[in-house]
């Protein structure tokens with residue numbers, strides 16, 4: 224990296240800009256085949272009315288989709304949290320389905336969707352159907368209830384702030400990817 228008279232050198236640079244990592248990579252001319260598909264992770268929470276479950280409960284991973292699946296989390300405030308969903312959205316900061324998005328994010332979403340529709344590794348249509356329904360309270364509670372029978376005691380379910388899972392899509396191999404690296408020399412000014 225060159226800044227005025229100073230040259231910074233490094234064997235490796237870790238780009239950890241989350242949903243913006245693929246954009247940042249392209250600014251230095253690498254990772255042109257990678258785009259980001261944001262997935263909305265919505266949660267519900269309720270007061271833990273009895274002492275069960277005592278610990279976090281996770282489902283067995285789904286071999287078709289790389290997501291963690293709906294799980295339960297006990298918070299520090301005597302609450303139980305259930306979620307997340309993994310619903311594909313257009314905006315990298317679209318924390319609610321009704322939130323807006325940028326035009327370039329729409330183009331990227333269309334490209335990512337087309338790429339995954341060609342993919343053998345992810346069934347995007349079934350995923351969107353399955354996850355979309357879980358944005359509603361009852362289906363989400365029903366899914367979490369498969370993990371533990373103690374959730375029926377909790378009735379005051381409220382929305383908990385959502386997250387966005389920044390999923391990298393490889394448009395060359397038509398696949399979902401986790402981390403990636405480039406053995407290249409880059410000069411940044």
Ligand SMILES: Cc1cc2nc3c(=O)[nH]c(=O)nc-3n(C[C@H](O)[C@H](O)[C@H](O)COP(=O)(O)OP(=O)(O)OC[C@H]3O[C@@H](n4cnc5c(N)ncnc54)[C@H](O)[C@@H]3O)c2cc1C
Nearest residue numbers: 239240241242243247263264265291307385386387388389
């Ligand atoms: C709903 C949900 C549930 C999850 N559950 C789990 C789980 O149970 N287990 C698990 O292991 N993982 C889970 N994850 C994934 C995990 O949260 C993320 O993988 C992790 O937070 C990613 O960390 P990061 O540092 O790469 O990105 P982020 O946490 O997104 O951080 C990126 C940072 O880069 C900054 N930034 C962006 N662009 C720029 C720029 N141009 N210049 C400077 N700064 C920039 C941003 O402001 C941000 O602070 C979940 C994610 C979601 C959304």
